[in-house]
Amino acid sequence: MSVQIDVVIPSFRLEEHYLLPILSLKTPADTQIRFFLVADNPAVVLSPVIRQLVDDQRVFLSINPQNMGAARTRNKAMEMGSGEWILFLDDDITVPVNLLEIYAEAIRRFPDEIGFIGLVNMPPPVKSFSHAIVASGSMDIFKIAKDRKAFAWGATANMMISRRAMGDVRFSEIFPKAGGGEDVDFFMNMRERNGYKDFKSLPEAAVEHPWWNNEASNFKRPFRYGIGNSLLPQRNPRYAYHDFPNTIETVFLALLAGIVAAFVKPSLLPAIGLFIAGAAVIEVIAGAVQSAKRKAKPSAEVYFYLLLLRLIQEAGMFWGNVSRFRFQGITERFNYNGSFRKTHFYRTNTYKLVKWVLYPLLVIWIWRCYTSA
Template sequence: MSVQIDVVIPSFRLEEHYLLPILSLKRPADTEIRFFLVADNPAVVPSPAIQQLVDNQRVFLSINPENLGAARTRNKAMEMGNAEWILFLDDDITVPANLLEIYAEAIRRFPKEIGFIGLVNMPPPHKAFSHAIVASGSMDIFKIAKDRKSFAWGATANMMISRVAMGDVRFSEIFPKAGGGEDVDFFMNIRERNNFTDFKSLPEAAVEHPWWNNEASNFKRPFRYGMGNSWLPQLNPKYAYHDFPNTIETVFLALITGIAAAFLKPSLLPAIGLFIGGVVLIEIVAGAVQSAKRRAKPSIEVYFYLLLLRLIQEAGMFWGNISRGRLVGITERFNYNGSFRKTHFYRTNTYKLVKWVLYPLLVIWIWRYTSA
């Protein structure tokens, strides 16, 4: 059985340290492989080593005339080819020499699958910020192929899809240009198009992904992810549900109440101020309890970063909805596992239980304190 694979690699930097091993991957027997490298940076200059590999037969290079963003760049790269299978790879991963052989063998064994989720390994964290990212669970999708036999979506750092299964589905361009949420939307739309069939996990197809910026702290990424993810319930309402307000939403609602109280009943302002302070304290306590349960490195610095990561991503989601005037997005959540459970307020975890035990106690204390 002959196999055709288009390898799609969007890139901004064109770093040959990562790209040369990818573009030089061994072609499995009876397999047609083509690489489509698209640079989303009009100012980039390909190195001579990369240019030498570009032959417009096996390796193709296109440089966008302007920064088009992750979604449009991937769409463009996919349209450049026509192979039966498409392999998405990031431009900053380290690949094993037999990666394409593993995927080609999977295609031959499971030709009717809609796609395969590869494994993305990251180095052990050495800095507090990286420890916090691991404990937060935000990178769990990278190792989903190891944890689940199949799943509703995967990371575009290392994932293969069937072009037939994809059909006319493309990455939506309404998400942030630098990425955030568009991969979830894309893969779930393919899944829906194929009777909600999950993608098969392929943990043996493993790549290595480095920490960004040498593990330096960066809060633009979680805010951007939050903004992007705010679109998911709106575009995919079948997976949406409502939950209790998170910390950012609670503080916002309290501030709105405070503004109203300033005109209608100023005597409530001290109680509202105490409530907002208590909400922040409860967030710290609940976050610390959950961090301990997730076995985060016992460090005040790690707990602090965990707190910031959660609040900043919540702020991104909140701002994404508010900036579009979508008030219904407040308290709206998304089933990232692709389930249709619509029962509101049903999700519980340690973090949530701690918060909703402490909230009534906070209200009782404020009532007694302000009534004394």
């Protein structure tokens, strides 16, 4: 059985030490491999070695006339090829020499799958910010191939799909240009097109992904992801549900109540101020308890970063909805596991349980303070 694989690599940096091993991967027997490298940076300076590999037969290169963003660049790269299978790879991963052989063998063994989720390993964290990212769970999708036999979506850092199963599904360009949510949306729509069949996990197809910027703290990414995530329930309402307000939404609603109180009953303003301060304290306590349960590194700095990561992503979700005047998106959540369960407020975890206990106590205390004044 002959196999055709188009390897899609969107890139901004085109760093030689990452791309050369990928572009030099050995072609498995009875397999046609073509690499489609799309530079989303019109000012990029191509290294002579990479330029020499571009032959428009096995390796193809296209340079965008302007920065088009992750979604549009991936779509362009996919349209450049016609192979039966498409392998998404990031431009900053380290690949094993037999990666294509593993994927080709999986295709031959499971030709009816809609795609395969590869494994993305990251080095053990050293700095507090990276420890916080691991403990937050935001990178769990990288290792989903090791934890689940199949799943609704995967990371485009290392994932293969069937072009036949993809059909006319493409990455939506309404998501943040630098990425955030467009991958979830793409794979969920592709899954729906194929009778909601999950993608098969292929943990043996493992790559190594470095920490970004030498583990330097960066809060633009979680804010951007939050904006992207705010679009997912709107575009995919079948997976949407409502939950209790998160901390950012709670403070916003309290501030609205404060504005109303300022005109209707100013005597309530101190109580509302106490509630906002108490909500901040509860967030710190609940986050610390959850961090300990997730076995985060016991460090005040790690807990602080965890708190910031959560609040900044929540702020991104909030801003994403408010900036589109989609106020019904406040308290709206998304089932990332692809389930359709619509029962509201059903998800419980340690973080929520702590808040459910402390918020009523806070309200009772404020009420007593208010009535006894």
